Amino acid sequence: EVQTPSGNILINQVGYITTSAKLALLRTGSDDFQVKTKEGKVVFEGETGPLEYWELSGDTVQVADFSDLTTPGDYFLCAGEEVSYPFKIAGRLYGELADAALKSYYFARCGVDLEKAYAGKWHRKAGHPDTTVLVHVSAVDGYRPKGTVISSAGGWYDAGDFGKYIVNSGISTYTLLLSSELNKAYHQSQNLNIPESGNELPDIVDETLVNLKWMLSMQDPNDGGVYHKLTTKNFVGFVMPSETNDQRYVVHKTTAAALDFAATMAFAARILPEYSLIELADEMAASAQNAWQWALRHPDEVYEQPEDIKTGAYGDNNLSDEWFWAAAEMYLLTKDAQYLEKSKESYQQPGTSTWRQVNTLGVISLLTSEKRAEFSGMEQDFLAYADLLLSKEEESPYVVSIDRFAWGSNSDVVNDGLVKLIAFRLTGDEKYVASARNDLDYILGRNATGYSFVTGFGSKSPMHPHQRISSADGVEDPMPGYLVGGPNTNVFTDCDQDKVQRSQFPARSYVDEECSYSTNETAINWNAPLVFLVSSLDAVDR
Numbered sequence: 001e002v003q004t005p006s007g008n009i010l011i012n013q014v015g016y017i018t019t020s021a022k023l024a025l026l027r028t029g030s031d032d033f034q035v036k037t038k039e040g041k042v043v044f045e046g047e048t049g050p051l052e053y054w055e056l057s058g059d060t061v062q063v064a065d066f067s068d069l070t071t072p073g074d075y076f077l078c079a080g081e082e083v084s085y086p087f088k089i090a091g092r093l094y095g096e097l098a099d100a101a102l103k104s105y106y107f108a109r110c111g112v113d114l115e116k117a118y119a120g121k122w123h124r125k126a127g128h129p130d131t132t133v134l135v136h137v138s139a140v141d142g143y144r145p146k147g148t149v150i151s152s153a154g155g156w157y158d159a160g161d162f163g164k165y166i167v168n169s170g171i172s173t174y175t176l177l178l179s180s181e182l183n184k185a186y187h188q189s190q191n192l193n194i195p196e197s198g199n200e201l202p203d204i205v206d207e208t209l210v211n212l213k214w215m216l217s218m219q220d221p222n223d224g225g226v227y228h229k230l231t232t233k234n235f236v237g238f239v240m241p242s243e244t245n246d247q248r249y250v251v252h253k254t255t256a257a258a259l260d261f262a263a264t265m266a267f268a269a270r271i272l273p274e275y276s277l278i279e280l281a282d283e284m285a286a287s288a289q290n291a292w293q294w295a296l297r298h299p300d301e302v303y304e305q306p307e308d309i310k311t312g313a314y315g316d317n318n319l320s321d322e323w324f325w326a327a328a329e330m331y332l333l334t335k336d337a338q339y340l341e342k343s344k345e346s347y348q349q350p351g352t353s354t355w356r357q358v359n360t361l362g363v364i365s366l367l368t369s370e371k372r373a374e375f376s377g378m379e380q381d382f383l384a385y386a387d388l389l390l391s392k393e394e395e396s397p398y399v400v401s402i403d404r405f406a407w408g409s410n411s412d413v414v415n416d417g418l419v420k421l422i423a424f425r426l427t428g429d430e431k432y433v434a435s436a437r438n439d440l441d442y443i444l445g446r447n448a449t450g451y452s453f454v455t456g457f458g459s460k461s462p463m464h465p466h467q468r469i470s471s472a473d474g475v476e477d478p479m480p481g482y483l484v485g486g487p488n489t490n491v492f493t494d495c496d497q498d499k500v501q502r503s504q505f506p507a508r509s510y511v512d513e514e515c516s517y518s519t520n521e522t523a524i525n526w527n528a529p530l531v532f533l534v535s536s537l538d539a540v541d542r
């Protein structure tokens with residue numbers, strides 16, 4: 001008979017690679033378990049591990065290890081009365097997911113029609129042309145007084161809202177470019193079915209250029225300063241982009257925006273010549289220089305939200321990591337020792353990257369460059385951090401490195417995976433790949449919520465992300481390939497607390513509700529490390 005999964009068996013709902021470790025987690029307290037085919041034939045029997053309590057999820061789980069099952073097929077796992085969602089075992093499994101995670105950026109494009117031929121049932125009309133954006137009063141600096149009209153068209157919407165933010169664009173765009181560079185052959189053979197597919201560039205480069213070109217328009221050519229963000233004064237309602245035309249503003253020029261812009265442009269300028277984009281690369285190199293010079297002249301322009309602006313702040317008071325990242329990229333672009341000096345002043349120990357903490361992006365660029373040998377101390381620090389992540393995973397009942405649940409916790413999980421895959425590249429040690437697979441298993445369902453956190457993938461994935469377009473488009477399924485922010489206990493007031501129950505335990509505090517911007521939003525900086533992780537693993541599986 002067909003049993004309904006109760007959610008007490010936590011698995012990767014997409015599936016496991018034949019040659020890799022295969023772990024499930026049971027909340028059932030069972031001595032043994034079976035893996036069965038769809039037809040109910042038992043193909044594997046095993047004993048479960050000890051029950052362990054995780055203080056972050058407030059529950060007790062035991063490991064079911066079926067790594068020795070290597071026959072490709074469609075399966076489910078049973079223990080006592082309980083069954084899991086179905087999953088696959090195969091030699092390669094993540095190609096579709098890698099494509100969708102990257103194509104989410106096409107779905108996030110601002111100011112263009114999405115044609116049915118590319119967007120399918122999620123086709124839509126353009127909104128936000130952003131050709132008559134006003135300079136906000138706070139950005140007055142003598143060159144472009146309050147009310148100056150500028151054009152800053154294109155790019156990607158940041159998240160569930162329609163804003164475009166330079167700080168968050170920096171890390172997102174960089175991470176995609178990093179994947180394009182480190183998984184080059186993989187991305188060259190990828191076809192996303194976007195309007196540019198079939199031109200001479202890999203789709204990941206075409207897609208990233210959409211945002212890079214927008215970023216260029218956020219720089220004031222008069223002084224090299226870069227606006228922090230482009231948004232309306234208030235978040236608009238849950239309507240389609242074409243249904244809203246509130247005035248948009250560029251707000252402030254900040255040091256963080258200038259440095260993140262400089263770093264991203266310097267990196268792009270370094271790699272785009274490989275695709276014969278020489279003129280564009282030159283323009284980006286000059287823009288990076290100008291932004292860097294502006295930052296030197298304005299080292300303390302921290303973002304402060306003006307009273308009449310209520311959209312996301314992406315504010316950050318500590319800019320040493322932004323200095324380090326920009327200096328590292330400028331050094332790699334120009335080979336000029338002054339940048340090396342500056343980077344040494346601001347170096348910090350590597351960690352897991354976020355929009356606010358970008359030090360490690362510079363470390364990764366240096367260690368994956370031809371200058372690697374100059375940075376052996378930094379390499380030791382980086383590998384020590386990767387090993388710390390592995391030791392955390394070893395101690396975790398959930399077999400995952402994350403031990404702190406912040407806003408966007410899922411992006412910390414995939415960024416942990418990114419660190420491990422860079423460590424694998426540096427050392428060739430497969431233990432890092434194995435550990436990165438555990439991060440993906442977590443994302444795809446082996447976590448305390450039982451959700452596969454990527455829209456459209458797995459039996460139980462988010463259906464109601466806090467994302468204006470997916471909410472307003474009249475299509476039941478959300479746009480696919482989006483990683484939601486994930487569990488954390490930062491904000492309990494996003495949904496009506498009488499109607500929506502949230503766990504007090506950080507690793508379980510997630511709800512698939514549209515109101516839950518703190519756990520169920522999508523964002524460009526969360527998807528980019530997912531693209532990196534999944535593309536890298538699928539490339540390894542080839």
Ligand code: 9MR
Binds near residue numbers: 161312313517
């Ligand atoms: O990702 C951001 C998170 O680290 C912050 O804690 C949070 C509150 O400031 O903001 C998040 O970023 C949001 C941004 O401000 C506006 N667009 C949506 C982003 C994702 O929620």
